[in-house]
Amino acid sequence: xxxRTSRPKExxxxxxxxTGAFGFSGRFIARRFLAQGWRVRTLTNAPWxxxxxGDWTRQVEVHPLAFHDLARLEKSLRGARVLxxxxxxxxxxxxxxxxxxxxxxxxxxxxxxxxxxxxxVHISITNxxxxxxxxxxxxxxxxxxLLQATGLSYAILRPAVLFGPGDILINNIAWALxxxxxFGLFGEGEYPIRPIFVEDLAALAVRFATASENVxxxxxxxxxxxxxxxxxxxxxxxxxxxxxxPMPPRVAWLAVALLGKMLGDVLLTWEEVxxxxxxxxxxxxxxxxxxxLSLWAREHAExxxxxxxHELKRRLG
Ligand SMILES: NC(=O)c1ccc[n+]([C@@H]2O[C@H](COP(=O)([O-])OP(=O)(O)OC[C@H]3O[C@@H](n4cnc5c(N)ncnc54)[C@H](OP(=O)(O)O)[C@@H]3O)[C@@H](O)[C@H]2O)c1
Numbered sequence: 214x215x216x217r218t219s220r221p222k223e224x225x226x227x228x229x230x231x232t233g234a235f236g237f238s239g240r241f242i243a244r245r246f247l248a249q250g251w252r253v254r255t256l257t258n259a260p261w262x263x264x265x266x267g268d269w270t271r272q273v274e275v276h277p278l279a280f281h282d283l284a285r286l287e288k289s290l291r292g293a294r295v296l297x298x299x300x301x302x303x304x305x306x307x308x309x310x311x312x313x314x315x316x317x318x319x320x321x322x323x324x325x326x327x328x329x330x331x332x333x334v335h336i337s338i339t340n341x342x343x344x345x346x347x348x349x350x351x352x353x354x355x356x357x358x359l360l361q362a363t364g365l366s367y368a369i370l371r372p373a374v375l376f377g378p379g380d381i382l383i384n385n386i387a388w389a390l391x392x393x394x395x396f397g398l399f400g401e402g403e404y405p406i407r408p409i410f411v412e413d414l415a416a417l418a419v420r421f422a423t424a425s426e427n428v429x430x431x432x433x434x435x436x437x438x439x440x441x442x443x444x445x446x447x448x449x450x451x452x453x454x455x456x457x458x459p460m461p462p463r464v465a466w467l468a469v470a471l472l473g474k475m476l477g478d479v480l481l482t483w484e485e486v487x488x489x490x491x492x493x494x495x496x497x498x499x500x501x502x503x504x505x506l507s508l509w510a511r512e513h514a515e516x517x518x519x520x521x522x523h524e525l526k527r528r529l530g
Pocket of ligand 1 (some may be wrong): 232233234235237238239256257258259278298299300301302303309336337338339372373374375376382436528
């Protein structure tokens with residue numbers, strides 16, 4: 214008689230560990246892995262974000278993103294075929310800093326190395342630079358170097374800005390277009406931006422999970438906008454084509470910061486405005502995504518920007 218044994222490991226579906234699987238990009242990445250027959254485990258400190266996302270979240274095994282406990286992190290990563298890392302902080306706040314985010318990322322990669330995870334897909338940003346005066350871009354470059362130093366096989370995907378259901382930046386531009394009769398630009402608005410659809414980024418993450426070569430790729434979509442043409446395109450798509458008013462960048466940002474204060478949020482930091490105006494959200498790389506924001510915005514004209522997307526409420530609950 215055959216002895217009953219537990220299912221041997223190698224016949225199980227491969228395991229992807231995705232940080233923040235109930236966050237913005239993470240949810241699309243996790244769903245895509247599940248749809249392709251993978252098992253998904255997430256590392257998150259915000260499991261409550263799964264509420265309202267749908268039944269698929271029940272298939273996701275949840276572990277804490279325990280940066281303070283390397284052994285626990287390592288245990289949570291054991292058995293994974295790939296780690297997909299979406300972890301980062303958007304701006305400095307009393308509750309989180311870029312320096313912490315760099316250290317935390319280093320611990321995550323070290324845990325992956327100790328756990329024997331063979332592959333890391335890491336989401337970065339266009340134009341990271343260790344010499345950048347902007348801590349976001351400097352920190353992202355440092356984290357890329359830390360990942361490369363682990364010796365693990367990696368794919369580094371560098372998006373400029375993401376759009377899709379649940380995004381913050383594109384939605385909030387549309388929100389402002391709906392609510393105000395004019396739209397102030399930082400200067401002339403003639404700096405590049407190459408958005409990518411979040412589902413396209415997820416497809417890239419899953420595709421590169423199974424490759425073995427080291428890759429660094431600008432994850433940018435098919436449309437080349439300037440900030441001005443992006444706002445124009447969104448205004449036209451949602452039926453709110455507003456006059457675009459060039460303003461001294463600091464003055465425009467102060468208005469945005471004031472609006473943020475009134476909403477109890479951070480709409481855009483001065484450093485983000487600088488990054489935008491320095492052209493850091495631009496890329497001359499070939500298209501890596503295929504979905505056009507101009508079409509997507511028209512298809513979602515009824516919902517896009519109807520409600521303000523609150524960054525800090527999402528983050529701090
Ligand atoms: N969204 C964009 O337009 C955009 C553009 C360019 C590059 N990127 C990059 O793409 C990646 C994913 O972006 P996303 O918009 O999908 O991010 P997200 O969902 O807001 O966050 C992704 C992950 O980071 C963690 N996280 C975020 N802010 C945090 C904070 N303040 N303190 C502690 N943990 C924090 C989340 O943890 P929990 O699960 O515990 O909440 C989650 O694991 C990031 O590396 C980002 O830099 C995004």
